[in-house]
Amino acid sequence: MASGEMARDSAIPRQPAGPDDPEAARRRRQAALRRYTRHPGFMVGATIILLLALLAILAPWIAPNSPLKTEMSLVLAEPSWAYPLGTDQFGRCVLSRLIYGAQISLQVGFWVVLISLTCGTLIGALAGFLGGWIERAIVALIDIMLAFPGFLLALALVAAQGSSLTSVITAVSIAYTPRVATVMRSVVLTIRPRPFIEASHAIGLTKLRILLRHVIPNAMPPVIVVATVSAATAILAEAGLSFLGLGVQPPTATWGSVIANGQAVITTRPLISLSAGLSIAVAVIGLNLLGDGLRDTLDPQMRRQTGAKML
């Protein structure tokens, strides 16, 4: 074709947005940021979690009293300036216990997400990507673990291990890893047949590199959402374990143990249990809002293509 050269020249594309100057790049970054800041749920959730984190980190400076100091003269005191939420039956400041309790709850949430996200992602990705008997074995194992209610499994593990922060984190992580792995596997199954995976084989990438460079990055958005939401369930699980006396041992302040202590006097001093319950509710709602926000904003292109079902 004689017009070949011409056709080729005219084919050099000009984006209407203009050339690739730093200005355009900055505008693209801003647009991406706006997706987050314009999402009310995401902003509320992120604010709540950020405030809770600040509270937990700055607990020694913020808390009005020591969470452990017992004041026998002030048992079950009414709220006052010195004790804004009153004291419990050992004369400890309830507000201070709640503020320090946030440390435990957020630590559990953080570590459980980190551990179950890492392990679940790897296990799920291997199962989905390798297929064959490896996949069948992993899926069978996951199914067995999912047959137990997550909380019961954690309960049994803590009961077997003894109660400490580490064992609570381990137990809850083990209980939640299969959930992340299931989601990961199903997302990887939707990615595996996509042409760019075959293209990676054609280029000469090893399976491991394809998994690390192409499969996992593309599978992350829905998995991150699941992980955020499971941080909420992990906090609930820790509170539940503490409530039953199987969590981090007394006298350490945790939200669950504050509820448990307050339960005995719930008719006369309902504020103790209620305030701890409210703290848990706020943290869980914050994380759920954050998860929903992430689901809506994490790379919309991606979401449309994988069509992955979120929890």
Add this chain to the structure above:
Amino acid sequence: MNADLRSTGEHETLLQADDLSKVFGGRGLLFRRSRPEVRAVDKVSFSVRRGETLGIVGETGSGKSTLGRLLIRLLDPSAGRIVFDGRDITGLAQGRMRKLRHEMQMVFQDPYGSLDPRMKVGAIVAEPMLVHGAERSGIARRTAEILEWVGLSPAMAERYPHEFSGGQRQRIGIARAMALDPKLLILDEPVSALDVSIQAQILNLLRDLQRQSGVTYIFIAHDLAVVRHISERVAVMYLGKIVETAPRERLYAAPRHPYSASLLSAVPLPNLRAERQRKRIALYGEIGSATALPGGCRFHPRCFKARLVAAAGGVATTALSKDVVVPSRCTDSEPPLADDGNGHFAACHFPLDPNGAEARDSAPFAAGQSRRHS
């Protein structure tokens, strides 16, 4: 039986396939139900010379894409042999095969799906170089060079694939495939997903690249017009077999296989008068299923020529149904891919006469072209 198209001239054979077959499904392993066997590619033999372009044409389900993947071992053949650059690569272990990948690359049909949406264009094009151990310092320069080579601006390396149009993405796919300067490029319907105006640009780009680098193309398409534009030799596939192969001009001017003839008759002509006058050969029915191949010639249930030959009499015939009668040879024996003496191979018991009326009528594309040029 084998159509050995090895060149007799000064060119060297780059790729040769001998009796290449791929069967999907079959007997199930433990726990797995057995699925019906699909003979996607059935004893295909051909060779490609260095620097030439072989077009492979066929309907959906003809096995052409499977064949392309077999040739570069993206799929493992069930039987047969592949010789690439004088080396048998049929049984090469995956690790050794990976090292050879930089010599054989592929461009995929789907320009939307074949690029990782989470990678920047620069990283996509650089990836094959990274994998095959190019020096890091050279990669950025080479990436910019290649992007420019395929008609994109090097500044676009910082963008993501979704910011590009289909034609631009296909350029990116071509850039990735050409990054390692391969000897062989399998083009699996590279323009089928693009607008016609963009198709021409991509085809011209491919031609320019070939001129500059001497790369060998195997161009897979279902569109005869596109293949004609770029190929020197064309092979027509039907249900896993090559039924005809010839130098481009000969195949388009005078197809010998009834299937090729009917495909050609479906190509619309640019000349309106010729378009109104030409005869079209309608095929009977749909492409058969590769799970239940007809016996003898696998084209006979749809063949117009078989019906004509049977109607003319003088041969033993078999009735397929109340109305359809075909020669017994077509149902009983599989025709070999036979040379007509001029390097024009066809697998047909009753090939079309290159000077006969059916062949002329069925090749209006050539007629239209010559009229345009005169």
